[in-house]
Amino acid sequence: MPKITMNINGRETSTEVENRTLLSTALRENLHLTGTHIGCDTSQCGACVVHVNGKAVKSCSVFAAELDGATVDTIEGQANADGSLNVIQQAFQDHHGLQCGFCTPGMVMSAAELLKVNPKPSEAEIRDYLEGNICRCTGYQGIVNAIMAASGQDVPSIAAE
Structure with missing residues (x-):
């Protein structure tokens, strides 16, 4: 399995993923960032939106292996530095x-x-x-x-x- 490294919510993170693993699955299952929800797995509902290199992306529509070196921001990274809501x-x-x-x-x-x-x-x-x-x-x-x-x-x- 390929090992990928991404900057997730400001932290460099590495994980191994199969080539067919969706970003939504990698976030939830490999990296335990469960704030990204999977509602449909067909890119219809928008529950899985994250930012990839500054752009909103439905994470169920992109393979994690394609994002080696990418910057990914999830809902977990949206709070203020002190933990309060943005x-x-x-x-x-x-x-x-x-x-x-x-x-x-x-x-x-x-x-x-x-x-x-x-x-x-x-x-x-x-x-x-x-x-x-x-x-x-x-x-x-x-x-x-x-x-x-x-x-x-x-x-x-x-x-x-």
């Missing part, structure tokens, strides 16, 4: 952007990339950007409100849709 995580808590929590890691990681490329997105832009992330619980309004709040914008007082 601004996006806190906004999800404050604005009820989660319910069961299964989709939350992928939503937070997608939101982080969105706010990096568009620091003040409109509600429509947020909804469009999250099209590849599925949530079965919240109705999305809390998630949209959380992302708007994390961007420093006023949160609209819109009833949940």
Whole structure:
């Protein structure tokens, strides 16, 4: 089995993986980073979104062996240095952007990339950007409100849709 080395959440990490091992599986099973959720294994739900070399990627759609030397950021690396929630995580808590929590890691990681490329997105832009992330619980309004709040914008007082 090939040995790969990646910078994961700021730390150089090595593991052996079969060529067919998906990044989501390597993170969860080899490296015990279980915050990355596997919801569908077909790249449909977005629960497994991580950042690879600064870009949001559905980790169930890429082989870990292809990422030797890559930088990977997961939900475990999103908290502040003191362990407190970062601004996006806190906004999800404050604005009820989660319910069961299964989709939350992928939503937070997608939101982080969105706010990096568009620091003040409109509600429509947020909804469009999250099209590849599925949530079965919240109705999305809390998630949209959380992302708007994390961007420093006023949160609209819109009833949940």
